[in-house]
Amino acid sequence: MRMETLSATIRQKHPRGNRCEDIESAIAELQARKVAEIDGYLLSPVSSIPSRAADLLQLGTRRSVDLAESAIREINREALNSSCILTRAVLETGCLMLYISQQVRHAVTDPAKVDLDKLNTFMMDTLVGSGPKAKTFIFMEGHRVTNILTIMEKLDKELKTPFLGFYEGLSEHSHPNAHGMALTYVNTHKACVTTYTEQKESRTRVSLDMAISALATSLQITEMANRQWDEHRQAFILLQEKKIHEAGTWPKDTPYPIPRRSDGTFPTTIRNASSDTPTS
Numbered sequence: 001m002r003m004e005t006l007s008a009t010i011r012q013k014h015p016r017g018n019r020c021e022d023i024e025s026a027i028a029e030l031q032a033r034k035v036a037e038i039d040g041y042l043l044s045p046v047s048s049i050p051s052r053a054a055d056l057l058q059l060g061t062r063r064s065v066d067l068a069e070s071a072i073r074e075i076n077r078e079a080l081n082s083s084c085i086l087t088r089a090v091l092e093t094g095c096l097m098l099y100i101s102q103q104v105r106h107a108v109t110d111p112a113k114v115d116l117d118k119l120n121t122f123m124m125d126t127l128v129g130s131g132p133k134a135k136t137f138i139f140m141e142g143h144r145v146t147n148i149l150t151i152m153e154k155l156d157k158e159l160k161t162p163f164l165g166f167y168e169g170l171s172e173h174s175h176p177n178a179h180g181m182a183l184t185y186v187n188t189h190k191a192c193v194t195t196y197t198e199q200k201e202s203r204t205r206v207s208l209d210m211a212i213s214a215l216a217t218s219l220q221i222t223e224m225a226n227r228q229w230d231e232h233r234q235a236f237i238l239l240q241e242k243k244i245h246e247a248g249t250w251p252k253d254t255p256y257p258i259p260r261r262s263d264g265t266f267p268t269t270i271r272n273a274s275s276d277t278p279t280s
Helices: 008-013 019-033 049-076 080-109 116-128 149-159 163-172 201-246
Strands: 186-190 193-197
Touching: 008 049, 008 201, 019 049, 019 080, 019 201, 049 080, 049 116, 080 116, 080 149, 080 163, 080 186, 080 201, 116 163, 116 201
Parallel strands: none
Antiparallel strands: 186 193
16 A cells, blocks of 8 residues: 655755654554454453553554544645644544553553553543543443543653644644634735735744644654553553452463463463453
8 A cells, every 4th residue: 555655845845854754654664553453362361451452552553544644645735724633633643542551551660550440441431432522423321531631731741742732733723713714814914904815825834844743743652652562561461460360350260370472372272251251
C-alpha cells in the first residue's frame, strides 16, 4: 500500500528540523505494527486485561495511521482548518495510547502507584464507551470515556509535554470561532465592508507549521506507547496473573505459574474451563 508523503512545496515552506521525515518514518513504523488478529488467550489464559491493552494499542495505531495520512493530504493542499482538525484527532489518539502504556509501565515498576481494577475499568470504558455527554449515539450503556483533556493534563504534569499547547492551538481551528473563521477567511474589514479570501497566506503558514509539529509529535508518542507496551507487556501479564492467584480465584485446572517459554509463549494445551471468559 502506497504511503502518503508530504510534498516538496510543504517541505520547502516548512523546513525547520526533520519534522517531515519524522512524520513519514513514524507512519511507516506504525503501519508495520498492524496485525490481522490478536488472540487474547495467547497473552494470558486467565486474564482479559492484557488483551484489552493490546486491543486498544492496535486500534489506536490503526486510527493514527488512517488520520495521519488524511492530515498529510490536507496539509499538502494547505487546507488549514481540515489539517488542524485531523491533526488534533491524531494527537488525542496518541495521548490516549501513551497514557495506557504509562499506566502499564507504572504498574510494573511501582505496583503501588496503579490500581489494576481501575485501569481495567478505564480500558473497558474506552473500548466500548461513548462521550461523556452523549445522549443518542451510545454503544453500550454504563460506559463513558474519560475526557481526553483530563488525560492530557495528567501527561503534561507527569512528563512536561507540550500536548495541551498543541491541543489548544489546533482546537482554535476546529471550532467556528475567530481563528477558525474570521482570521482564516477575512482579508480586510473596514467600516462596514468585509473582503474575503480562500485563506490568508500569513495565517496559513503559521498555523500549518504548528500542525506539522503537532503531527510529528503525535505520531512519535504513538510509537513510543507501542514500544513501552513491548517492553513491559510480559511483566504486566505476570503481575495481573499474580493478583488473580493471590485473590484465590485462579482456575483449578491451570498450573500457577504458567510454564512460559523465554519468549513469553506457553503450551496451548493449557486451557481452563473458563478460558473463553477469562477471570479478569
